[in-house]
Amino acid sequence: MKQVRSESPNGLEVYLHALQLLTTIDEGIQTFAAPDGPGKAVWEFVSDVVCEDLCQPTDLPVVLQEQKSILVQAFAVLQALYRCQEQWCDRSDISISLIGTVLRVLQYQSEGKDDATSRDATKDEQLQTLAEITAEFLADICIQIPQDTVADLVKKGHLTEKTALSAAGTLVPNFKTSFQHLQAMLSQVDPQMADVVRKQFPV
Template identity: 55%
Template structure:
């Protein structure tokens, strides 16, 4: 023989094929992954073509194969590959259509693992999938599964905070805000964990010398972005911030001197005093702005109560513009009531129920405004004369405030 023999053709092909078929630097097979995802689509299709509307069982063999993907998705290369080839769309579609609790749980787990890495989480969030995620969290039959996965994956909090702090995509910020607001509304313990996470760096953060992003400051940063662009998005973030003030951990975080609470106070004062209920607005504007006002004033009242009275925002010259805005809210409410009294009542039970719901929200705003205003007036002894003249000449205060003012000898 004048040359070495050629290597076995089938072995050479296998080696090249294995290299091409591998996902990144892993030994996981792209072909097997595609085949399993195809089987996943077939499973949910078979479920929905059946006559039964009840829960379905997942075959053991299929469960084992899908659980392998669940484990594989913890690898960064696999998570990136799954996201690159739109596996998230498949998983979310299956979750929306599945009638098998175990199948739903596995898909939630895979999706949760994909979202563990900042790059894939950001990519996943920058499209309509986030809206479907929010829909799944909102569904009572699967929300507990989603919440459990979110609790287990501590990186979800930092990933969402990163988006809120760094993104300029208004649609993305609104969707992320809706998701965070929904999670807080559903799970108070999760909210407590996320609130305290910013002051407790993870091991990875310690190694990299970085501090985890704070939820409250992230919500504030996103709210600033949405202030002039999306009133609806701003309302979502203000509601999430209001939820933070319903727990002790949230109040403690906001009460830290020089922290997020001070910046939040300044921002909300600007929103209330500069954006809402301006002097040249008609009284009807109160109906349009009541949601923003009730959230903003509720947070401001908590901040005022928990902050040091010597703080900058407790000084009279800082509070007077806010007092003026709250007086205007009460004035507009009175004028709106007078003008509404001359209108015919809506016909039909459905419209009456809608009107009653609107009145409840407006009543909550007036109650919040009155109580907050009463607290401020109690402390503003230096401007007693100014307030007395304003009250007597304009009659802006509702009857509910008079006992408090008399008790504190302000009038």
């Protein structure tokens, strides 16, 4: 798999597409959810692809444009696995760097959307799909995110005012409960940042 990651971007896209298709059928999800199934290994592999190969902090705006189709597939797979992973993993064990990557992707998307609006650019359907999938994935994560995880995100610089505001802007319209839980945890961890978010999103 590491060879596919480093040497064959097209092969990786085909592989992720196959995984995504598997997550859309009951038999596929049951296989991934099984305690002795491949779910954990696939989760770790796709997480590594997203965090280490695709979404380096330095080149994320470029990546969102160039790799949007592969990111759509990767996040779709991760979201599907996250929803069925109780059998082989505690949901609260999700890696800080993966949540940080989701937050960064949403931040760049919201900034890009502002730019696109100002340029009156045509709507990019793949970026729109990516925005929807990452928003749903973040909502799933935030609905029960532990306070310790939020504290780690703040401490490691993943959850900043910028990313918190873009996350709030993403969650409030359709995922209010997830936003409220994240906000409650943030209020415990960083009251000042929580106040900034609350002023802009008084839910």
